[in-house]
Amino acid sequence: MTIDSDHDDFKHWQQCTDVYDFLHQIRLRPGLWLRKESLHDLQSILVGYRVALGVHDVEEPFPFWPENAFTDWLHEQKGMSSSLGWAAEITRTTPDGATPLSEFFRLLDAYRAQNDQQPSG
Template sequence: MQNILIGYATALSVHGGDEHFTLSPGGPFAEWLRARRGWSMSCGWADAIERHADGEDPLMAFFHLLDEYRSACESEP
């Protein structure tokens, strides 16, 4: 999943896409996970989610965390 999104971020950059992309490695989503959960992002957010899924399907865990991240961002001033 993360590799597909890295490709998307690269395409945005190469083609001058005017979109704020938060899911790039080391981007806002990764920083939020690091701050919120205390997880290392040394291998990327996808690896961190897989390591901490605790029996939940990692893809479902990603979408749950993404929803939580978006809700947190919406509530910020």
Template sequence: MTEPAAARPTPRHLTELTDVYDFLDEVRLRPGMWVRGSSLQHLESMLLGYGAAMKVHGIEAAFDFWSPGAQRPFAEWLWRRNGRHSPLGWAVEIEREAQESETPAIELFFSLLDQYRAEQLPVR
């Protein structure tokens, strides 16, 4: 059964978004529009571009996915969760895990992102 239209979040214009998590909420709403083939490697590339644009424009804000010369909090959290480090990046590792569990990779990413955020929120 489908959700009533009033209960579903509606897409927002990019000018209404305030941070990377707002952007990822938009991706979650319509992943096929944002991420070619639902590939997490494409999503990771988009997030790298997002982080680079922040640096180019001098925007100092927490960014958990990549920062030159800095920690990568989401990836580090994932490595601790999985009990191993991977030089291939978080997208490849989540895609592998999704394939093993026969879960759509984008669905697994958002599930993991929700877990990560739930664990991080009290700290921030």
């Protein structure tokens, strides 16, 4: 249901078409999905998302699994490799004045722009 014209992008999670569309909904209303905008909560949600894809045999590109494209890209961007996972790595290296969640979405936008991935939804 649309609340007003500023919220036209809001939709129920069941209407999301892929992980990027789902992440857009989280970006719009992080407090609905994440305790204290925790990046670790976001990573847990995405692990569940990936497991559900596998359980239901759904083929969908998913770069957020620990040893996958987003993590590899992040290691390349940061010039380091870590076994901590992307949430811990982003949290640890978030610049002053930013939050780990805002840094994640900044990096996600850069990742998608570099990989020529168009927004969903």
